[in-house]
Amino acid sequence: MTDAATTPSSPFLRLEGITKTYGSARALDGVSLEVAAGEMVAVIGRSGAGKSTLLTVINRLIDPDGGSFICEGRDVLALRGRNLRDWRRQCAMVFQRFNLVARLPVLTNVMTGRLALRPLIPSLFGIFTEEDRAAAIEALVALDMGAQALKRADELSGGQQQRVAIARAMVQEPRIVLADEPVASLDPRNSEAVMDALSKINREHGITVLINLHSVALARAYCPRAVAMSAGRVVYDGPTDGLTPQVLERIYGTADLDAIEDAA
Amino acid sequence: MTSVDQVQAAWAVQRRQRRGQTALVLVAMVVATLISANLGEVDLVRLWDRSDRLFNYFARMVPTLAWETLGTDLARWYRRGSVWLRELGITFLIAIYATFFGMLFAVLGAFVAARPLAPAPWACWAMRRLFEFARTVPELVFAVLFVFSFGIGPLAGVLAIGLHSMGALGKLYSEVAENADPDPVRGVRATGASWPQIMRYGALPQVAPAFLSYGLLRFEINVRAASVLGFVGAGGIGQELYTAIKSFAYTDISAIAIMLIVSVALIDMISERLRHRIIGAASLRASA
Numbered sequence: 001m002t003d004a005a006t007t008p009s010s011p012f013l014r015l016e017g018i019t020k021t022y023g024s025a026r027a028l029d030g031v032s033l034e035v036a037a038g039e040m041v042a043v044i045g046r047s048g049a050g051k052s053t054l055l056t057v058i059n060r061l062i063d064p065d066g067g068s069f070i071c072e073g074r075d076v077l078a079l080r081g082r083n084l085r086d087w088r089r090q091c092a093m094v095f096q097r098f099n100l101v102a103r104l105p106v107l108t109n110v111m112t113g114r115l116a117l118r119p120l121i122p123s124l125f126g127i128f129t130e131e132d133r134a135a136a137i138e139a140l141v142a143l144d145m146g147a148q149a150l151k152r153a154d155e156l157s158g159g160q161q162q163r164v165a166i167a168r169a170m171v172q173e174p175r176i177v178l179a180d181e182p183v184a185s186l187d188p189r190n191s192e193a194v195m196d197a198l199s200k201i202n203r204e205h206g207i208t209v210l211i212n213l214h215s216v217a218l219a220r221a222y223c224p225r226a227v228a229m230s231a232g233r234v235v236y237d238g239p240t241d242g243l244t245p246q247v248l249e250r251i252y253g254t255a256d257l258d259a260i261e262d263a264a
Numbered sequence: 265m266t267s268v269d270q271v272q273a274a275w276a277v278q279r280r281q282r283r284g285q286t287a288l289v290l291v292a293m294v295v296a297t298l299i300s301a302n303l304g305e306v307d308l309v310r311l312w313d314r315s316d317r318l319f320n321y322f323a324r325m326v327p328t329l330a331w332e333t334l335g336t337d338l339a340r341w342y343r344r345g346s347v348w349l350r351e352l353g354i355t356f357l358i359a360i361y362a363t364f365f366g367m368l369f370a371v372l373g374a375f376v377a378a379r380p381l382a383p384a385p386w387a388c389w390a391m392r393r394l395f396e397f398a399r400t401v402p403e404l405v406f407a408v409l410f411v412f413s414f415g416i417g418p419l420a421g422v423l424a425i426g427l428h429s430m431g432a433l434g435k436l437y438s439e440v441a442e443n444a445d446p447d448p449v450r451g452v453r454a455t456g457a458s459w460p461q462i463m464r465y466g467a468l469p470q471v472a473p474a475f476l477s478y479g480l481l482r483f484e485i486n487v488r489a490a491s492v493l494g495f496v497g498a499g500g501i502g503q504e505l506y507t508a509i510k511s512f513a514y515t516d517i518s519a520i521a522i523m524l525i526v527s528v529a530l531i532d533m534i535s536e537r538l539r540h541r542i543i544g545a546a547s548l549r550a551s552a
Contacts, residue, residue, distance in 0.1 A: 099451025116456030
């Protein structure tokens with residue numbers, strides 16, 4: 001799709017016919033998706049629908065078997081080495097289980113977000129620049145986590161750890177934030193704090209945000225647009241307001257919201 | 265439905281089979297022992313007949329110590345004490361340097377040799393073979409080789425024990441690294457960090473306490489290994505011990521042996537405390 005890439009009106013991200021197979025299971029079965037810069041998109045669907053695989057393909061943690069993926073005219077799937085690492089830096093990930101390094105201090109965990117920007121040898125000796133530290137502290141304070149900066153990551157609660165993970169994502173100076181079920185392990189109060197933080201990133205920094213959510217209610221509350229997946233395919237792509245009972249029935253096999261939460 | 269009788273019958277059959285297997289294994293073991301004793305010239309009669317010579321040897325090693333002249337007797341027993349102390353110090357230094365270098369290269373190689381972390385399958389395979397080679401060849405063989413190439417002295421000992429330690433620790437370390445939680449590794453990888461950075465920040469902090477603990481354990485082993493390396497000219501107290509044995513200086517043998525036993529026991533005690541502190545702290549934090 002190189003002709004589309006050269007058109008000025010082409011979207012920020014364009015995925016076409018992305019497939020990924022694990023053994024005999026099709027995780028992604030021809031996913032096509034366009035995302036404009038600065039959008040906040042919820043990706044919903046049952047667990048196993050391919051939501052996580054989609055986000056990890058966008059970050060290039062895993063490579064798809066087929067399809068094309070263009071970002072601003074660049075073939076993302078062709079990136080290698082330094083360019084690939086820089087792509088990952090631009091697509092910060094936030095995980096369901098936070099994926100922090102438990103034994104490292106919060107501040108160091110956040111500064112690992114700068115590793116792709118720094119030369120290898122000093123970073124291996126644990127040397128970060130003043131600027132890195134300043135950026136990390138600033139990101140933590142912005143998320144109301146300044147007081148925890150010197151604690152070990154495993155001393156924090158789940159909600160606090162997820163905010164640290166968001167701070168790590170922010171110091172990467174990303175253009176996209178990919179959040180994979182960021183609130184699935186959190187209680188409602190912490191869920192709200194984390195969703196507010198992601199929403200703020202989107203509004204104030206103009207960062208494109210893709211969030212996998214199992215909660216339709218959260219998707220409606222925070223994201224104007226929803227992409228619904230089922231069995232590795234996109235089955236709905238439109239405004240979250242358009243998630244009528246009929247549409248939900250098609251995505252989940254039921255329109256009962258409580259049943260949807262249980263299934264996801 | 266299975267009746268009680270059927271279960272009883274099945275149990276009886278199973279017991280018969282198990283007993284048959286056990287008897288077979290026992291017979292095979294006895295036969296194998298007899299064959300290997302014959303081939304290996306293990307002669308129990310000879311062992312019994314000559315056992316007095318062993319006690320004789322030990323008896324000759326006991327120095328003559330009288331209460332009235334204890335001071336001078338002890339001084340005579342340990343007349344070369346200062347030399348032995350210096351050689352004992354060199355033995356420890358050999359063990360320390362060898363453990364340090366062995367740990368250093370084992371840490372660097374362990375992440376390459378750990379399957380889920382390895383940068384490439386061929387590198388993982390090659391590193392595993394290297395570790396295998398380094399730990400399969402005994403320290404004494406390496407020592408002979410290095411004495412031949414670099415001359416008599418502690419350098420050969422450091423290289424020999426260091427190389428063997430790298431192999432032994434590399435295996436343990438890579439197994440520890442394989443069991444590391446993949447989530448933090450994935451988290452750091454997703455930031456765009458390069459492979460060495462991912463290992464340094466995602467994996468190393470998780471495995472550091474275990475690495476340190478195994479390293480200390482290896483240090484205990486290396487002190488013992490270093491004390492015999494002198495037999496082949498690779499430095500340390502072993503050289504003195506070997507000379508004493510060769511020249512039938514029985515009381516010198518006991519004097520050196522006592523110094524060795526006491527110091528090795530001390531090192532073991534200290535290192536065990538350190539290890540428990542490291543592991544204890546790590547597990548406490550993990551459960552917190």
